[in-house]
Structures are given as C-alpha cells and as structure tokens.
Amino acid sequence: MKMNTLASICILLSLKFGFCSTCRPFCSGTDCITLNQDKVNFETAENTCRDRKGALMMFHSEAGERIFDILSRELHGDFWIGLRLPAGACSNLSAPMRGYEWTSAGAHSSFIPSPSTWRDTRVVCAPHCVSLSSDRKWTERPCEVKTDGYLCRAKHGDACQAWELSDPTFFRGSESCSTAPCEHVCTVVKGGIRCSCFKGYKPDSKDPRRCKIHCGQEKCPARCDKNTGGSCECPDGYLAAGNICEDIDECSMNGCSQECQNTFGSFVCSCQEGFVLKDLVKCIRPTPVIEAVAKPDKNGTLTGSSATTGSFLWIWIVTAVAVVRLYL
Incomplete structure (x- = not known):
C-alpha cells in the first residue's frame, strides 16, 4: 500500500513538475508493460516503442491482463495502445x-472486447487510433492528437533503464550547446545534451543530431523554399501535389507479398498462417528442421530418435544405394 502511494505521488510530480522517471515497468513473469509519460501522437509512440525493441501494448494473454490489473491503478489520463x-x-x-x-x-x-469496453458509440473514419484509460475504457481519437503517454510491451524488467540509455537523441559527455551540435534545438540535461526538432520535423535515424521533415498524417503542407524558386520538399513516403504532401499507399503498389498495412510515410508487411516474414516484405514457408533427440530405451540406454521414422528410412535407402554404386 505504501509503495503504491509513493508510486502515485511520483507519477503526479512527474506530470506536473517533471520529477521522477517518465517510464515505469510493470511485469508479470517475463512479460512487461512500460508506462511512458511523454505526450506524443500515435505515430511517435509507435515508432518509439519499435525503436526500443518493443511494440505498443496489445491484449493477447492472461499475463497481459494481470499486468493491466496492476497498471490500471497507476494510470492518470489516456495512453495510446496498439490499435x-x-x-x-x-x-x-x-x-x-x-x-x-x-x-x-x-x-x-x-x-474480444465487450461492447462496454468502448467509450463512445459513433462512427469514425481513419486516421483514428485508440487510447486506454484507468477505467479500462477504449477511446477512439484522431491519431495526430497527443495523449498523456503510451504503453509499450517489453520482455525485461529493466526495459525503462535500457531504453533511456539507448535514447538516440541523448549524447553523454562534456559537450555543450554553445558549439551548436544540434541542427534545431539543443538542451542541456544531466550527463550530456539532448537534440530535438522543430514542429513538422523529427530526428534523422541516421544522425539524430539532424532533423528531417515529418508528417504523421495522410496530408501535410509541403516545405517550400522561396529562395530556391519555390521548390517544395516532402517527407519520405510522400508525394508533392502542389503545396501539399500526400501519403503514398505502398500497399496498392504490391509492396508486400501477402498482407500489407499502409502507414503514414511507410507500410508494414505481415504473413498468413504457415508463413514467416523475410527481408521485411516477403513471406516464405519455414524450412523444416529435423532434430535428433536422445531418449532411453527399455534397458535405460540412450538412443537417438528423429522427428519422423520416415526421415531416417530415406537416409538409409540413399546411403545403401550410394554404397552399391561404389562397388559396382
């Protein structure tokens, strides 16, 4: 009870003054969910979870339900989940x-959620995503809206610590902002500096000190430079239509070999049952692996057995044929 009270105080201080950590893990066995208190839109939340080797929270197991029973006591506001x-x-x-x-x-x-899981009863259209609140209600809202945070799935209890250490926009050391190390915004933080970008931009994954154009929705205004004759620039995955950037639907261009989900500026491929994803876009059937397993016979002696008796039968046949040909 005392720990829960302290945790709640920590979250409230973090929301109001920025004290305590903005990421907290809640685990059940090897399954963990991290509560992240950064106010961001859906795409930023999704990309951040993916960059940190996780994914936005989804309900799929009893373990996840048990974690949420604990987590729901600490939620204050609305948090993106992976819908x-x-x-x-x-x-x-x-x-x-x-x-x-x-x-x-x-x-x-x-x-399968119950009808009472959904907060509203109105028809909405894409781009809409789902946030979760402490009363277990799912709220449909435009994906570009910034919620109070987001929930990520992880596989280890020190996920938050590992994620903070792997933050690509944080640069540890004695470097100061006076040397202009960041393309847009430089902030001095404990142990180093952090680079960030102006609205309409995001850190470049190849060089987080620099920024590149970012949209996060189906259409955005193009970045036009009057000094270069009015030439306009769009983010990756978008096409310029006058002064507007429009998302390219890679799925309509057969970007995936099977299932395809278009995202703003990109796309995600997935496979049907019985296939596995290769090279991000191809679906192939997994190669069967024959494993030899040692097991005791009736006399307690260890003998080898394979996945199927037929597999060994063919091996013996091929070997016998090869021996016969050798001596003919």
Missing part, C-alpha cells in the same frame, strides 16, 4: 473490434 483503423476505413459498431487492427507486425490476437 489503429486501416487507411480509408471507417469503424464498424457491430463488430467487437470495430474494424481496428493491432499494429504489431504479424500480431494475431484472440482477445
């Missing part, structure tokens, strides 16, 4: 999931 309407779709109020899909690549959840 988004496919591009061009509108919600279907008669379906349990209303047409929303989990954003984790290859995710197939059997979780």
Whole structure:
C-alpha cells in the first residue's frame, strides 16, 4: 500500500513538475508493460516503442491482463495502445473490434472486447487510433492528437533503464550547446545534451543530431523554399501535389507479398498462417528442421530418435544405394 502511494505521488510530480522517471515497468513473469509519460501522437509512440525493441501494448494473454490489473491503478489520463483503423476505413459498431487492427507486425490476437469496453458509440473514419484509460475504457481519437503517454510491451524488467540509455537523441559527455551540435534545438540535461526538432520535423535515424521533415498524417503542407524558386520538399513516403504532401499507399503498389498495412510515410508487411516474414516484405514457408533427440530405451540406454521414422528410412535407402554404386 505504501509503495503504491509513493508510486502515485511520483507519477503526479512527474506530470506536473517533471520529477521522477517518465517510464515505469510493470511485469508479470517475463512479460512487461512500460508506462511512458511523454505526450506524443500515435505515430511517435509507435515508432518509439519499435525503436526500443518493443511494440505498443496489445491484449493477447492472461499475463497481459494481470499486468493491466496492476497498471490500471497507476494510470492518470489516456495512453495510446496498439490499435489503429486501416487507411480509408471507417469503424464498424457491430463488430467487437470495430474494424481496428493491432499494429504489431504479424500480431494475431484472440482477445474480444465487450461492447462496454468502448467509450463512445459513433462512427469514425481513419486516421483514428485508440487510447486506454484507468477505467479500462477504449477511446477512439484522431491519431495526430497527443495523449498523456503510451504503453509499450517489453520482455525485461529493466526495459525503462535500457531504453533511456539507448535514447538516440541523448549524447553523454562534456559537450555543450554553445558549439551548436544540434541542427534545431539543443538542451542541456544531466550527463550530456539532448537534440530535438522543430514542429513538422523529427530526428534523422541516421544522425539524430539532424532533423528531417515529418508528417504523421495522410496530408501535410509541403516545405517550400522561396529562395530556391519555390521548390517544395516532402517527407519520405510522400508525394508533392502542389503545396501539399500526400501519403503514398505502398500497399496498392504490391509492396508486400501477402498482407500489407499502409502507414503514414511507410507500410508494414505481415504473413498468413504457415508463413514467416523475410527481408521485411516477403513471406516464405519455414524450412523444416529435423532434430535428433536422445531418449532411453527399455534397458535405460540412450538412443537417438528423429522427428519422423520416415526421415531416417530415406537416409538409409540413399546411403545403401550410394554404397552399391561404389562397388559396382
């Protein structure tokens, strides 16, 4: 009880004054969910989870439910989870999931929410995503809205610590902002500096000190330079149509060999049951592996056995044929 009170105080101080950590892990066994208190839009939350070797939270197991029972006591506000309407779709109020899909690549959840899980009863269209609050309600809201934070799935209890250490925009050392190390904004923080970008930009994954154009929705104003004859620039994955940048639907261009989900500025491929994803876009059947397993016979002697008796039969046949040919 005392620890829960202290944790709640820490979260409230963090929200109001920036004290304490902005990331806290809640674990059950090897499954963990991290509560991240950065106010960001859906795409930023999704990319941040992915960059940190995780994914936005999805409901798929009893372990996840147990974690949420603990986590819900610490939620104050609305937090993004991994549900988004496919591009061009509108919600279907008669379906349990209303047409929303989990954003984790290859995710197939059997979780079925009850009608009371949804907060609103109105039809909305993409781009809409889902946030979760402490009363377990799911709220549909535009994906570009900034919520109070987001929930990520992870596989280790020190996920928050590991993620903070791997923050690509943080540069540890004695370097100061006076040398202009960041292209846009430089902030002095404990142990080093942090680079950030102006609105409409995001850190370049190849060089986090620099910034590149970012949209985060279907259409955005193009960045036009009057000094170069009015030439306009769009983010990766967008095409310029006059002064507007429009998202390219890679799925309509057969970007994936099987299942395809278009995202703003990119796309995500997934595979049907019985296939695995290779090179991000191809679906192939996994190569069967024959494993030899040692097991005791009736006399307690260890003998080798394979996945199938037929496999060894063919090996003996091929070997016998090779020996016969050798002596002929």
